[in-house]
Amino acid sequence: MNLLPVALSLVVTFQSAISVLGVPMEHYIYDTMTNYMFVAIMIANAIQALVLVPLLYPLRLTSTYEYFGRRFKSRAGQLLGTIMGMLQTLLYMAIVLLAPALALEAVAGIPLWLSIVVVGIIGTFYTSIGGIRTVIWTDVFQFIILYAGLVVILILGINKVGGVNRLGEIAVAGDRVNFSTTDPDPRVRHTVWGLLIGGMFNWLPNCCNQSAVQRICSMRSVRDAKMSCLLNIPLIVIYGVVLSLVGLLLYAYFTLEQCDPYLSGAISNNNQLVPYFVMRVFHNVPGLAGIFIAALFSGALSSLSSGINSMSANTLQDLLVDVLKDAQQYKKTMIAKLVVLVYGALAVGLAYLARSMAGPVTQIAVTAMGAAGGPMVGILFLGATFPQANWIGAFAGGIIGIVVNMWVAIGSVLYGNKAPKSLPVSIEGCIAQNLTSFATFNLTNTESTVTNFTTTESVQQSMHLAIYDLSYMYFGLLGFLVTFIFGLFISLCSGMDREDPTEEEYIFPCLRGFWRVGYIASSKPPTFTVIKTKTEKVDHQETIAPIKGLEMTRWYNNRNTAITE
Numbered sequence: 001m002n003l004l005p006v007a008l009s010l011v012v013t014f015q016s017a018i019s020v021l022g023v024p025m026e027h028y029i030y031d032t033m034t035n036y037m038f039v040a041i042m043i044a045n046a047i048q049a050l051v052l053v054p055l056l057y058p059l060r061l062t063s064t065y066e067y068f069g070r071r072f073k074s075r076a077g078q079l080l081g082t083i084m085g086m087l088q089t090l091l092y093m094a095i096v097l098l099a100p101a102l103a104l105e106a107v108a109g110i111p112l113w114l115s116i117v118v119v120g121i122i123g124t125f126y127t128s129i130g131g132i133r134t135v136i137w138t139d140v141f142q143f144i145i146l147y148a149g150l151v152v153i154l155i156l157g158i159n160k161v162g163g164v165n166r167l168g169e170i171a172v173a174g175d176r177v178n179f180s181t182t183d184p185d186p187r188v189r190h191t192v193w194g195l196l197i198g199g200m201f202n203w204l205p206n207c208c209n210q211s212a213v214q215r216i217c218s219m220r221s222v223r224d225a226k227m228s229c230l231l232n233i234p235l236i237v238i239y240g241v242v243l244s245l246v247g248l249l250l251y252a253y254f255t256l257e258q259c260d261p262y263l264s265g266a267i268s269n270n271n272q273l274v275p276y277f278v279m280r281v282f283h284n285v286p287g288l289a290g291i292f293i294a295a296l297f298s299g300a301l302s303s304l305s306s307g308i309n310s311m312s313a314n315t316l317q318d319l320l321v322d323v324l325k326d327a328q329q330y331k332k333t334m335i336a337k338l339v340v341l342v343y344g345a346l347a348v349g350l351a352y353l354a355r356s357m358a359g360p361v362t363q364i365a366v367t368a369m370g371a372a373g374g375p376m377v378g379i380l381f382l383g384a385t386f387p388q389a390n391w392i393g394a395f396a397g398g399i400i401g402i403v404v405n406m407w408v409a410i411g412s413v414l415y416g417n418k419a420p421k422s423l424p425v426s427i428e429g430c431i432a433q434n435l436t437s438f439a440t441f442n443l444t445n446t447e448s449t450v451t452n453f454t455t456t457e458s459v460q461q462s463m464h465l466a467i468y469d470l471s472y473m474y475f476g477l478l479g480f481l482v483t484f485i486f487g488l489f490i491s492l493c494s495g496m497d498r499e500d501p502t503e504e505e506y507i508f509p510c511l512r513g514f515w516r517v518g519y520i521a522s523s524k525p526p527t528f529t530v531i532k533t534k535t536e537k538v539d540h541q542e543t544i545a546p547i548k549g550l551e552m553t554r555w556y557n558n559r560n561t562a563i564t565e
Helices: 003-014 017-029 032-059 066-072 075-108 112-161 164-173 192-208 210-217 222-230 232-257 270-281 288-319 329-356 361-385 391-415 432-463 472-493 509-515
Strands: 540-547 550-556 562-564
Touching: 003 112, 003 210, 003 222, 003 232, 017 032, 017 075, 017 232, 017 270, 017 288, 017 361, 032 066, 032 192, 032 210, 032 222, 032 232, 032 361, 032 509, 066 075, 066 288, 066 361, 066 391, 075 112, 075 210, 075 270, 075 288, 075 329, 075 361, 075 391, 112 164, 112 232, 112 270, 112 288, 112 329, 164 232, 192 210, 192 361, 192 472, 210 222, 210 288, 222 232, 232 270, 270 288, 288 329, 361 391, 361 472, 391 472
Parallel strands: none
Antiparallel strands: 540 550, 550 562
């Protein structure tokens, strides 16, 4: 694949409908602190380009988790990494499916379950037919639709509230503009340190999971692979600025209207703020609602197709590699297509189960990525940093990391203290119909709260632990550190890699010089013997080195036509 489509595909795969709905909601309910997350994503992309690509690209992996098997010479290590990565991808896809379904329910009144099923079927169908090439090119098309839809809404919306200066004045007056929370307490929901450091470790799983590595290894050279990752940085800057402005636009508009949609009962979930705004403000602009819904669904389909395609590759290369060892290629292809259908159905089911989860969809997604992906990144960095690490340490550290991380994440969701929100928008300007809905809405919730208050309060107090108050931004870092530290300690206690020294190709290139003396074995590049495919006399031959460590010889006839290579 060429450089540009892969770069656009990497952006849109992980910047989907979740961020389109969740980031503006964050600005509306809390403040602009979440923008530091975009800086953390850029740092993670730089690490991906400068550290991970030089390690992974020359190995020509079909599956990310092949690295675990080859580095630790352990089937168990490979399976553990595969399960962690697939769990993270599956949870992420479920939330990706949920986001546009919430939007369509707000815009068109279509039942949530129906939207989830339809999106799931469409994404699963074209991924099953086309594979990774189809996924990348549809991602490019969806990138264009997503960005165009957001820019159109932003331009028209700013005009509605009286211009950029007026928007900024309202946002500042409502304490929605804040970049200065530097509290070192890890229980504070959003701080500079939590968003930059924790956010980077929450995002690193997306830089080395199957979806990313498939795209990296589809490139023509290591230089192109690096550039495709670095191109994400300016694109993410643009994306972050647009979404931030959309969030402040929502706050400015509903402040001027003096009518909060959620408190008035107009929407059932704050994640529906953006589509509700589009329908309310631009209902008289033909086609605009359709453009917005197309943008949302483009983001969702790009992430869904990438996820199920990557899990299909994991299943064949990691889970069923021994079973299908002697199978013909057409049989493997057919199984891959069937596996895509299975994972699509699983994602649809999980999305429906997640429909009642509260909070911004961005928070739900980051929690899932950090909880399941942090330990996986810990194993990768353990193996690529310390040649002494062995499969026993990696496997044990990974198990401890995923157990601790999932325990803390689930406990935080169920029993953790909720972060305070900024002052809500007034409801004084709501029309009579919305006031009636507001009264009914509050009456229902009040009755439910009074009935369940005693039970809920007592359960939370009895089950609450201090660690459950840890900000969700630190889940990736927690899983990484637990896995890395325990993995290294157990490796040192179990003989390190003395029996089978680690080859240098599995260590980060920037560390090979440091470890070369006495710790890593130098690995010779593989030799391939190619037999000529045409019975023609060879006139001359040419030897080239397309990538470091690999030589290719091409034979020519007397007409200077390549016979074989």
